[in-house]
Amino acid sequence: MVSSKLFLITKNNYKYLEASLILRPYGIRLEQVPLSKEEIQAESLEKIALHAARKAYALLKRPLVVDDSGLFVEALRGFPGPYSSYVYKTIGYEGILALLGNSGNRRACFRTALALISPPVEKLFIGETCGIISREPMGSGGFGFDPVFIPEGHGKTYAQMTTSEKNAISHRGKAFRLMASWLVRRRVYPSNRIHS
Amino acid sequence: MVSSKLFLITKNNYKYLEASLILRPYGIRLEQVPLSKEEIQAESLEKIALHAARKAYALLKRPLVVDDSGLFVEALRGFPGPYSSYVYKTIGYEGILALLGNSGNRRACFRTALALISPPVEKLFIGETCGIISREPMGSGGFGFDPVFIPEGHGKTYAQMTTSEKNAISHRGKAFRLMASWLVRRRVYPSNRIHS
Numbered sequence: 071m072v073s074s075k076l077f078l079i080t081k082n083n084y085k086y087l088e089a090s091l092i093l094r095p096y097g098i099r100l101e102q103v104p105l106s107k108e109e110i111q112a113e114s115l116e117k118i119a120l121h122a123a124r125k126a127y128a129l130l131k132r133p134l135v136v137d138d139s140g141l142f143v144e145a146l147r148g149f150p151g152p153y154s155s156y157v158y159k160t161i162g163y164e165g166i167l168a169l170l171g172n173s174g175n176r177r178a179c180f181r182t183a184l185a186l187i188s189p190p191v192e193k194l195f196i197g198e199t200c201g202i203i204s205r206e207p208m209g210s211g212g213f214g215f216d217p218v219f220i221p222e223g224h225g226k227t228y229a230q231m232t233t234s235e236k237n238a239i240s241h242r243g244k245a246f247r248l249m250a251s252w253l254v255r256r257r258v259y260p261s262n263r264i265h266s
Numbered sequence: 267m268v269s270s271k272l273f274l275i276t277k278n279n280y281k282y283l284e285a286s287l288i289l290r291p292y293g294i295r296l297e298q299v300p301l302s303k304e305e306i307q308a309e310s311l312e313k314i315a316l317h318a319a320r321k322a323y324a325l326l327k328r329p330l331v332v333d334d335s336g337l338f339v340e341a342l343r344g345f346p347g348p349y350s351s352y353v354y355k356t357i358g359y360e361g362i363l364a365l366l367g368n369s370g371n372r373r374a375c376f377r378t379a380l381a382l383i384s385p386p387v388e389k390l391f392i393g394e395t396c397g398i399i400s401r402e403p404m405g406s407g408g409f410g411f412d413p414v415f416i417p418e419g420h421g422k423t424y425a426q427m428t429t430s431e432k433n434a435i436s437h438r439g440k441a442f443r444l445m446a447s448w449l450v451r452r453r454v455y456p457s458n459r460i461h462s
Contacts (some may be wrong), residue, residue, distance in 0.1 A: 096328075098333035109306060109308075110305060111314070111349070111352070112305075113352070145356050147355070148356055149353065149361070151352075151356070153352060153353075154375050156307070156309070156345075156347075156348075156349060157345070157349075159343070160341050160342055160343045160344060160347070161343070161345050161365055162346035165345070168364055168365050169357055169361055169364050169365065171364065180278055250385070265320045
Protein backbone atom coordinates (compact mmCIF):
# COMPACT_ATOMS: atom_id res chain seq x y z
CA MET A 71 0.00 0.00 0.00
CA VAL A 72 1.03 3.61 -0.53
CA SER A 73 0.73 6.38 2.04
CA SER A 74 2.36 9.66 2.88
CA LYS A 75 1.37 9.49 6.51
CA LEU A 76 3.06 8.15 9.54
CA PHE A 77 0.84 6.75 12.27
CA LEU A 78 1.43 7.40 15.94
CA ILE A 79 -0.09 4.76 18.19
CA THR A 80 -1.30 6.54 21.30
CA LYS A 81 -4.40 7.32 23.28
CA ASN A 82 -2.67 10.37 24.71
CA ASN A 83 -3.78 13.48 22.79
CA TYR A 84 -1.05 15.64 24.31
CA LYS A 85 1.62 13.26 23.11
CA TYR A 86 0.13 13.38 19.62
CA LEU A 87 -0.05 17.18 19.69
CA GLU A 88 3.59 17.51 20.74
CA ALA A 89 4.80 14.99 18.18
CA SER A 90 2.82 16.56 15.30
CA LEU A 91 4.29 19.98 16.01
CA ILE A 92 7.82 18.57 16.16
CA LEU A 93 7.43 16.77 12.82
CA ARG A 94 5.68 19.57 10.95
CA PRO A 95 8.86 21.44 9.83
CA TYR A 96 10.12 18.19 8.29
CA GLY A 97 7.01 17.83 6.14
CA ILE A 98 6.01 14.65 7.95
CA ARG A 99 2.31 14.28 8.53
CA LEU A 100 1.45 12.35 11.64
CA GLU A 101 -1.89 10.70 12.25
CA GLN A 102 -3.05 9.50 15.66
CA VAL A 103 -4.29 5.93 16.05
CA PRO A 104 -5.83 5.59 19.51
CA LEU A 105 -5.16 1.85 19.73
CA SER A 106 -4.40 0.30 23.08
CA LYS A 107 -0.73 -0.50 22.89
CA GLU A 108 0.18 -3.95 24.07
CA GLU A 109 2.80 -3.04 26.60
CA ILE A 110 5.09 -5.58 28.17
CA GLN A 111 6.39 -5.10 31.68
CA ALA A 112 10.04 -4.49 31.03
CA GLU A 113 12.51 -2.16 32.59
CA SER A 114 13.57 -0.79 29.24
CA LEU A 115 11.51 1.74 27.31
CA GLU A 116 13.14 0.47 24.11
CA LYS A 117 11.83 -3.06 24.61
CA ILE A 118 8.36 -1.83 25.47
CA ALA A 119 8.17 0.50 22.48
CA LEU A 120 9.48 -2.10 20.02
CA HIS A 121 7.14 -4.81 21.29
CA ALA A 122 4.13 -2.47 21.07
CA ALA A 123 5.14 -1.26 17.60
CA ARG A 124 5.43 -4.81 16.27
CA LYS A 125 2.04 -5.76 17.67
CA ALA A 126 0.46 -2.62 16.21
CA TYR A 127 2.13 -3.21 12.85
CA ALA A 128 0.78 -6.76 12.69
CA LEU A 129 -2.68 -5.24 13.01
CA LEU A 130 -2.43 -2.07 10.93
CA LYS A 131 0.19 -2.83 8.29
CA ARG A 132 0.97 0.87 8.01
CA PRO A 133 4.20 2.80 8.71
CA LEU A 134 3.96 3.65 12.35
CA VAL A 135 5.77 4.85 15.41
CA VAL A 136 5.30 4.11 19.10
CA ASP A 137 6.53 6.51 21.79
CA ASP A 138 7.28 5.05 25.18
CA SER A 139 8.40 7.65 27.68
CA GLY A 140 9.16 7.72 31.36
CA LEU A 141 10.50 9.79 34.22
CA PHE A 142 13.46 8.26 36.05
CA VAL A 143 14.09 9.73 39.50
CA GLU A 144 17.61 9.04 40.74
CA ALA A 145 16.89 8.96 44.49
CA LEU A 146 14.00 6.54 43.80
CA ARG A 147 16.23 4.12 41.85
CA GLY A 148 14.63 5.05 38.58
CA PHE A 149 11.02 4.93 39.78
CA PRO A 150 8.51 5.46 38.16
CA GLY A 151 10.48 4.77 34.95
CA PRO A 152 8.65 2.62 32.40
CA TYR A 153 5.51 2.60 34.59
CA SER A 154 5.18 6.38 34.65
CA SER A 155 1.74 6.44 33.09
CA TYR A 156 0.24 4.00 35.61
CA VAL A 157 2.01 5.71 38.50
CA TYR A 158 0.73 9.08 37.33
CA LYS A 159 -2.84 7.76 37.19
CA THR A 160 -2.66 6.33 40.71
CA ILE A 161 -0.44 8.47 42.93
CA GLY A 162 0.11 11.46 40.59
CA TYR A 163 2.99 13.94 40.88
CA GLU A 164 1.93 14.43 44.49
CA GLY A 165 3.16 10.86 45.03
CA ILE A 166 6.59 11.68 43.59
CA LEU A 167 6.83 14.78 45.81
CA ALA A 168 5.80 12.72 48.87
CA LEU A 169 8.35 10.02 48.09
CA LEU A 170 11.15 12.54 47.71
CA GLY A 171 10.12 14.48 50.81
CA ASN A 172 12.95 16.83 51.64
CA SER A 173 15.54 14.74 49.82
CA GLY A 174 18.45 16.86 48.65
CA ASN A 175 19.02 14.66 45.59
CA ARG A 176 16.20 15.68 43.26
CA ARG A 177 17.87 14.72 40.00
CA ALA A 178 15.63 13.07 37.40
CA CYS A 179 15.63 12.35 33.68
CA PHE A 180 12.79 12.08 31.23
CA ARG A 181 13.40 9.58 28.46
CA THR A 182 11.59 8.70 25.25
CA ALA A 183 12.13 5.60 23.16
CA LEU A 184 10.56 5.74 19.71
CA ALA A 185 10.09 2.56 17.77
CA LEU A 186 9.58 3.18 14.06
CA ILE A 187 8.32 0.43 11.80
CA SER A 188 8.11 1.03 8.08
CA PRO A 189 9.28 -2.22 6.49
CA PRO A 190 11.97 -3.09 5.82
CA VAL A 191 12.92 -0.51 8.45
CA GLU A 192 12.62 -1.16 12.18
CA LYS A 193 14.51 1.43 14.16
CA LEU A 194 14.75 2.95 17.64
CA PHE A 195 15.41 6.61 18.46
CA ILE A 196 16.16 7.80 21.96
CA GLY A 197 15.78 11.23 23.55
CA GLU A 198 16.71 12.26 27.07
CA THR A 199 16.41 15.46 29.07
CA CYS A 200 17.64 15.66 32.64
CA GLY A 201 16.85 18.12 35.38
CA ILE A 202 15.37 18.18 38.85
CA ILE A 203 12.08 17.52 40.59
CA SER A 204 10.70 20.80 41.94
CA ARG A 205 9.59 21.19 45.57
CA GLU A 206 6.03 21.94 44.46
CA PRO A 207 3.98 21.73 41.27
CA MET A 208 4.17 24.74 38.94
CA GLY A 209 2.30 25.45 35.72
CA SER A 210 -0.62 23.86 33.95
CA GLY A 211 0.72 23.05 30.49
CA GLY A 212 1.91 19.70 29.23
CA PHE A 213 0.75 16.52 30.94
CA GLY A 214 1.75 13.88 33.44
CA PHE A 215 4.69 14.81 35.62
CA ASP A 216 5.41 18.05 33.70
CA PRO A 217 4.40 20.34 36.63
CA VAL A 218 7.21 19.01 38.82
CA PHE A 219 10.05 18.65 36.29
CA ILE A 220 12.51 21.53 35.81
CA PRO A 221 14.90 20.78 32.94
CA GLU A 222 18.56 21.62 33.54
CA GLY A 223 19.46 25.21 32.73
CA HIS A 224 15.86 26.37 32.86
CA GLY A 225 14.13 28.21 35.65
CA LYS A 226 10.72 26.68 35.07
CA THR A 227 8.92 23.38 34.78
CA TYR A 228 7.81 21.72 31.54
CA ALA A 229 4.26 22.68 32.54
CA GLN A 230 5.20 26.37 32.63
CA MET A 231 6.39 26.26 29.01
CA THR A 232 4.44 26.58 25.78
CA THR A 233 4.31 23.40 23.71
CA SER A 234 6.98 24.74 21.36
CA GLU A 235 9.27 25.81 24.20
CA LYS A 236 8.92 22.35 25.71
CA ASN A 237 9.42 20.62 22.34
CA ALA A 238 12.64 22.55 21.73
CA ILE A 239 14.34 20.96 24.73
CA SER A 240 12.27 17.93 25.70
CA HIS A 241 13.11 14.22 25.64
CA ARG A 242 10.26 13.73 23.15
CA GLY A 243 11.46 16.62 20.97
CA LYS A 244 14.95 15.12 20.80
CA ALA A 245 13.73 11.63 19.90
CA PHE A 246 11.26 12.80 17.25
CA ARG A 247 13.81 15.14 15.66
CA LEU A 248 16.34 12.30 15.45
CA MET A 249 13.72 10.19 13.73
CA ALA A 250 12.64 12.99 11.41
CA SER A 251 16.23 13.76 10.31
CA TRP A 252 16.82 10.09 9.67
CA LEU A 253 13.65 9.77 7.58
CA VAL A 254 14.43 12.89 5.60
CA ARG A 255 18.02 11.79 5.04
CA ARG A 256 16.79 8.45 3.78
CA ARG A 257 14.27 10.33 1.62
CA VAL A 258 11.43 8.34 3.12
CA TYR A 259 9.66 11.57 3.97
CA PRO A 260 8.32 13.87 2.73
CA SER A 261 7.05 11.62 -0.03
CA ASN A 262 3.95 10.05 -1.44
CA ARG A 263 5.60 6.75 -1.94
CA ILE A 264 5.84 4.96 1.35
CA HIS A 265 5.48 1.29 0.68
CA SER A 266 4.51 -0.77 3.62
CA MET B 267 4.27 -36.06 26.72
CA VAL B 268 3.61 -37.50 30.12
CA SER B 269 4.45 -35.83 33.41
CA SER B 270 3.29 -35.81 36.97
CA LYS B 271 4.71 -32.40 37.66
CA LEU B 272 3.28 -28.97 37.43
CA PHE B 273 5.68 -26.17 36.54
CA LEU B 274 5.61 -22.79 38.24
CA ILE B 275 7.15 -20.05 36.13
CA THR B 276 8.87 -17.69 38.52
CA LYS B 277 12.25 -16.29 39.42
CA ASN B 278 11.00 -15.63 42.94
CA ASN B 279 12.16 -18.43 45.24
CA TYR B 280 9.85 -17.35 48.07
CA LYS B 281 6.85 -17.58 45.80
CA TYR B 282 7.92 -21.08 44.78
CA LEU B 283 8.46 -22.10 48.40
CA GLU B 284 5.03 -20.88 49.46
CA ALA B 285 3.27 -22.50 46.52
CA SER B 286 5.04 -25.87 47.00
CA LEU B 287 3.99 -26.03 50.64
CA ILE B 288 0.39 -25.18 49.78
CA LEU B 289 0.21 -27.89 47.12
CA ARG B 290 1.97 -30.64 49.05
CA PRO B 291 -1.13 -31.94 50.91
CA TYR B 292 -2.88 -32.38 47.56
CA GLY B 293 -0.11 -34.59 46.23
CA ILE B 294 0.79 -32.07 43.57
CA ARG B 295 4.50 -31.75 42.89
CA LEU B 296 5.54 -28.31 41.80
CA GLU B 297 8.74 -27.55 39.97
CA GLN B 298 10.21 -24.08 39.60
CA VAL B 299 11.14 -22.79 36.16
CA PRO B 300 13.05 -19.53 36.56
CA LEU B 301 12.07 -18.21 33.15
CA SER B 302 11.57 -14.51 32.65
CA LYS B 303 7.84 -14.12 32.32
CA GLU B 304 6.75 -11.94 29.45
CA GLU B 305 4.53 -9.55 31.33
CA ILE B 306 2.22 -7.15 29.61
CA GLN B 307 1.39 -3.81 31.17
CA ALA B 308 -2.24 -4.24 32.05
CA GLU B 309 -4.24 -3.20 35.02
CA SER B 310 -5.57 -6.70 35.56
CA LEU B 311 -3.53 -9.45 37.19
CA GLU B 312 -5.63 -12.00 35.32
CA LYS B 313 -4.63 -10.63 31.91
CA ILE B 314 -0.97 -10.47 32.90
CA ALA B 315 -0.94 -14.01 34.28
CA LEU B 316 -2.76 -15.50 31.30
CA HIS B 317 -0.57 -13.74 28.77
CA ALA B 318 2.59 -14.87 30.56
CA ALA B 319 1.31 -18.44 30.89
CA ARG B 320 0.52 -18.69 27.18
CA LYS B 321 3.94 -17.37 26.23
CA ALA B 322 5.64 -19.80 28.62
CA TYR B 323 3.53 -22.71 27.37
CA ALA B 324 4.50 -21.98 23.78
CA LEU B 325 8.10 -22.40 24.87
CA LEU B 326 7.91 -25.27 27.36
CA LYS B 327 4.92 -27.34 26.25
CA ARG B 328 4.48 -28.58 29.81
CA PRO B 329 1.55 -28.15 32.23
CA LEU B 330 2.31 -24.93 34.01
CA VAL B 331 1.01 -22.19 36.22
CA VAL B 332 1.87 -18.49 36.45
CA ASP B 333 1.19 -16.49 39.62
CA ASP B 334 0.72 -12.77 39.23
CA SER B 335 0.15 -11.02 42.54
CA GLY B 336 -0.17 -7.46 43.69
CA LEU B 337 -0.91 -5.20 46.63
CA PHE B 338 -3.78 -2.75 46.03
CA VAL B 339 -3.84 0.18 48.45
CA GLU B 340 -7.23 1.88 48.56
CA ALA B 341 -6.07 5.42 49.40
CA LEU B 342 -3.53 5.19 46.54
CA ARG B 343 -6.21 4.23 43.97
CA GLY B 344 -4.95 0.68 43.78
CA PHE B 345 -1.24 1.52 43.54
CA PRO B 346 1.11 -0.40 43.31
CA GLY B 347 -1.29 -3.09 42.01
CA PRO B 348 0.00 -5.08 39.05
CA TYR B 349 3.35 -3.27 39.23
CA SER B 350 4.06 -4.32 42.80
CA SER B 351 7.24 -6.15 42.00
CA TYR B 352 8.82 -3.19 40.16
CA VAL B 353 7.59 -0.74 42.81
CA TYR B 354 9.04 -2.93 45.54
CA LYS B 355 12.42 -3.03 43.79
CA THR B 356 12.54 0.75 43.42
CA ILE B 357 10.83 2.48 46.34
CA GLY B 358 10.26 -0.53 48.63
CA TYR B 359 7.70 -0.70 51.42
CA GLU B 360 9.24 2.52 52.73
CA GLY B 361 7.74 4.14 49.63
CA ILE B 362 4.26 2.86 50.46
CA LEU B 363 4.61 4.14 54.04
CA ALA B 364 5.80 7.55 52.77
CA LEU B 365 2.93 7.79 50.29
CA LEU B 366 0.35 6.97 52.97
CA GLY B 367 1.92 9.29 55.52
CA ASN B 368 -0.55 9.68 58.33
CA SER B 369 -3.54 8.75 56.18
CA GLY B 370 -6.35 7.30 58.27
CA ASN B 371 -7.49 5.06 55.42
CA ARG B 372 -4.89 2.28 55.42
CA ARG B 373 -7.03 -0.40 53.81
CA ALA B 374 -5.29 -2.62 51.26
CA CYS B 375 -5.81 -5.98 49.58
CA PHE B 376 -3.32 -8.50 48.30
CA ARG B 377 -4.51 -10.39 45.24
CA THR B 378 -3.19 -13.37 43.30
CA ALA B 379 -4.28 -14.44 39.84
CA LEU B 380 -3.12 -17.92 38.85
CA ALA B 381 -3.20 -18.91 35.21
CA LEU B 382 -3.08 -22.67 34.73
CA ILE B 383 -2.37 -24.16 31.34
CA SER B 384 -2.55 -27.91 30.89
CA PRO B 385 -4.24 -28.41 27.52
CA PRO B 386 -7.06 -28.55 26.85
CA VAL B 387 -7.42 -26.69 30.14
CA GLU B 388 -6.71 -22.96 30.48
CA LYS B 389 -8.08 -21.63 33.71
CA LEU B 390 -7.78 -18.72 36.14
CA PHE B 391 -7.96 -18.91 39.93
CA ILE B 392 -8.17 -15.82 42.12
CA GLY B 393 -7.28 -15.33 45.77
CA GLU B 394 -7.68 -12.17 47.81
CA THR B 395 -6.84 -11.19 51.38
CA CYS B 396 -7.61 -7.72 52.68
CA GLY B 397 -6.26 -5.88 55.67
CA ILE B 398 -4.37 -2.71 56.49
CA ILE B 399 -0.97 -1.16 55.93
CA SER B 400 0.87 -0.93 59.23
CA ARG B 401 2.45 2.32 60.45
CA GLU B 402 5.89 0.73 60.42
CA PRO B 403 7.53 -2.43 59.10
CA MET B 404 7.34 -5.49 61.37
CA GLY B 405 8.84 -8.94 60.93
CA SER B 406 11.38 -10.44 58.58
CA GLY B 407 9.55 -13.39 57.05
CA GLY B 408 7.88 -13.54 53.65
CA PHE B 409 8.96 -11.13 50.92
CA GLY B 410 8.02 -7.89 49.20
CA PHE B 411 5.48 -5.80 51.07
CA ASP B 412 4.85 -8.48 53.73
CA PRO B 413 6.43 -6.43 56.57
CA VAL B 414 3.79 -3.70 56.25
CA PHE B 415 0.64 -5.76 55.59
CA ILE B 416 -1.58 -6.82 58.51
CA PRO B 417 -4.37 -9.13 57.31
CA GLU B 418 -7.83 -8.46 58.73
CA GLY B 419 -8.48 -10.18 62.05
CA HIS B 420 -4.78 -10.70 62.74
CA GLY B 421 -2.59 -8.71 65.03
CA LYS B 422 0.57 -9.14 63.01
CA THR B 423 2.03 -8.64 59.55
CA TYR B 424 2.56 -11.36 56.95
CA ALA B 425 6.28 -11.01 57.70
CA GLN B 426 5.71 -11.89 61.36
CA MET B 427 4.10 -15.21 60.43
CA THR B 428 5.66 -18.55 59.60
CA THR B 429 5.23 -19.64 56.00
CA SER B 430 2.43 -22.02 56.97
CA GLU B 431 0.60 -19.41 59.05
CA LYS B 432 0.82 -17.02 56.11
CA ASN B 433 -0.24 -19.70 53.61
CA ALA B 434 -3.32 -20.53 55.69
CA ILE B 435 -4.78 -17.06 55.19
CA SER B 436 -2.91 -15.48 52.31
CA HIS B 437 -4.11 -14.42 48.87
CA ARG B 438 -1.65 -16.91 47.37
CA GLY B 439 -2.82 -19.69 49.68
CA LYS B 440 -6.43 -19.14 48.63
CA ALA B 441 -5.68 -19.11 44.92
CA PHE B 442 -3.43 -22.19 45.00
CA ARG B 443 -5.93 -24.16 47.13
CA LEU B 444 -8.72 -23.32 44.66
CA MET B 445 -6.53 -24.59 41.87
CA ALA B 446 -5.49 -27.71 43.78
CA SER B 447 -9.09 -28.64 44.64
CA TRP B 448 -10.10 -28.17 41.06
CA LEU B 449 -7.26 -30.36 39.79
CA VAL B 450 -7.97 -33.07 42.34
CA ARG B 451 -11.71 -32.98 41.58
CA ARG B 452 -10.97 -33.34 37.90
CA ARG B 453 -8.54 -36.15 38.82
CA VAL B 454 -5.75 -34.40 36.94
CA TYR B 455 -3.60 -34.69 40.08
CA PRO B 456 -2.22 -36.66 41.73
CA SER B 457 -1.51 -38.78 38.73
CA ASN B 458 1.22 -39.91 36.40
CA ARG B 459 -0.85 -39.32 33.36
CA ILE B 460 -0.83 -35.63 32.60
CA HIS B 461 -0.93 -35.29 28.86
CA SER B 462 0.16 -31.99 27.55
